[in-house]
Amino acid sequence: MSPTFKKIAPAVVILAGSMGLGGCATKGFVREQVAVVNQRVDALDSKLQQTDATAQAARSEAQAASGQAQQNSQRIDQLGARVDSVEQRMAEAQRKRARN
Template sequence: MSSMIKIIPAVAILAGSLGLGGCATKGYVREQVAVVDQRVSTLEGRVAETDGIARAARGEAQAANAQAQTNTQRLDQLTGRVDGVEQRMIQAQTKKPRN
């Protein structure tokens, strides 16, 4: 029984040290979460900035595409006109002059 009495405090100290060693204090957890939260906030800001830039670039690309389509239509119209003028010039050159 005397050996049991000597073991009980040792077991209690061992159990207490194991229990305390694995637990983090609220303050420690708050500090660690604050660091992670700051990093997340920074990344959220960067993502929002990048998203804004991407949206602006998309808008500019859509506007450029619309302008390119308009320009293509105008070129198609001008090509028809130039072809017509060219045909008339060829016809005028091949006509025999009247004497």
């Protein structure tokens, strides 16, 4: 045996052994790991659905409140016009009284 082969031989044996021992994961191991991940995904999906339902409800309530606010604004505008009309009538009545 050559001196170079004596130096390389242990490294080759270690490399071959580590590749042989590493191997592939068994189906059972993969299924266990995937099951854990699937449980987490299912839990997150459930939380996401709850959050989405809450967001949809909040959106509906906000839209209803916006519609009500617009109606209230229109009513206030109408009442403002009525108040202006009443104030004008009162001012005219006071002017007429002041003339008499």
